[in-house]
Amino acid sequence: MSGIIGHLSAGCIAAAVLLAAGAAQAAQFSVGEKVFVPMFQPNPELDGYAEGIVETIHDDGTLTLRVNKVETGKGKTLGGTCHPSGGTPLSGAKVVSDDPDDLVIEQRLPSDEVMPYRRGSQLYLERENLSIAYLKYLGSGMAMTPDRLDVAIRRARETGLPKMVAAMEIAKAQVVSTQGRGFPVPATRALEKAAPMLDEVAERLEAHTESVEEAERILGGTAPRHREDPLAAVIVRLHEIIEDQLGELEGQSADPREVPGYSADDILAIYTGWYRVMTANDSRPFQNADVAFYRERAEKTIADGEWPELL
Template identity: 75%
Template sequence: MKPISRHMARVAGVTVGATLLLSAGLASAASFEVGEKVFVPMFEPNPELDGYAEGFVEQVHDDGTLTLRINKVQTGKGKTLSGTCHPSGGTALSGAEIVSDDPDDLVVEQRLLTDEVMTYRRGSQLYLKRENLSIAYLKYLGSGMGMTPDRFDVAIRRAEEVGLPRMVAAMEIGKMQVESTQGRGFPVPASRALQKAAPMLDDVAAKLEGYPESVETAARMLGGTTPEHRDDPLAAVIVRLHEILDKQLGELAQQSDDPREVSGFSVDQLLAIYTGWFRVITVNDTQPFQNADVDYYRERAAKALNDGEWPALK
């Protein structure tokens, strides 16, 4: 943990950042005492981007606010798989008053509503739970190695406990994909991994009917109209699912340039996989992908397969 940077402490005239506002309502307002150590959550829909500040209560005001002396801050910028990150400016400390101008140990003062502050014990425990969830999420977005169904169950439970419905859905979809490969989180040949892909994709499409905005975000990223990002964890998992399927189908294509000659898969079985993906990216044909519906993509894929060519997955 590092002290607040000079740059951060000098940010002034800006309202409290959106990340702090997201934390409001996470806990009912507690009673605080002067001198008590407190935790200021700066949480995001994707816990990978979470941040927080630590400090002490300097004054308790009658209007429901607290004056805090903050001496440590952690933001979500630069977070890695191991959960580390580095300090940067903004959010909860915007407009804060500089108390100590020591560049190695700056201390700032800030006034916040009590429902934007948590007891140190509860806040730090909640942050750690979200941090552990983000590690599982990042692991799946990476190699996915060792993300067994049991580990997904733990991640799903944590996401439910901290109230992140999109992360719950993201981890449920990750579990569906891993279980469909029959490898329990470890690499298996594409010829095996894709055997149950079609019904898995149908289940994913049904799951996503409750999250059309996340699918739209993923579609924009896949279509190249929006840079890839992880602000929406569910959208990022949809993009990851596409990457996995594309790689697996590519492995089958290496076995034979002609999809009609691939061992273990008929043209109809391959078409079911492609159609399943098109259902995912159109939310079961309820919103178009690049101005086209499932029938368009299915017919295009069927023609390519019957002509002995591998279709594009998007």
């Protein structure tokens, strides 16, 4: 069982503790009270939690808990998913019983890492509902209407997840731009407003260059396709969507200058918008080059009657 109580990086600990502390505020506890121990992550898809009873309240304000239920996030042990050098609130706990049907763990924690059960479980449910919307968008995206994405944005704000707010705002911008309200439409229609949408997304990403860098690593195959950074995951998904839609146009015309309803400049604007996304509105280089470099290259490729690659 000692291997299950794993270790985390200091950064992961800080994130979990700050999220818990912000929600717990200055809660007062009593012996015998049922409590909730959040093991929250910046991406709620990876959230975990524990439930237990307050066994002892110490003079220094710490609590000894008798934990009898642990729910780990996707792919996690009780210790979490981060690099092996630290611990979650349960790391180092005393295992009283490792029977899977009767798990009992004792742990002493600061009170700000513990929440009243009802408040904690409600917050977890809100984050889980947000995660469902996020995963739905990353998947088929079917029926992810602007209204549903508005709800996800609100939940992300209320639960204090700024990267998830940005991710869901980008998802909404993309859905609105297709004019399909979350339902499939032909690429000829879906891409009509893609260029201004991509420019808007690029402006939003100026404040999140680290997520753009992570998305670049994922798209380049130098980072795993994990979803610890929800904003990076949405950028990668946006790439997949635009690439598929451009592929549909290419299926209609091998020459990008001859797509019905689109001029060469229209096609170029879509590619240029994507390069703005990957440079965070030209505030950082993408693969050591700026927007002008990629735009000029795409313009030449289109002038030659060929489709550029959506890098």
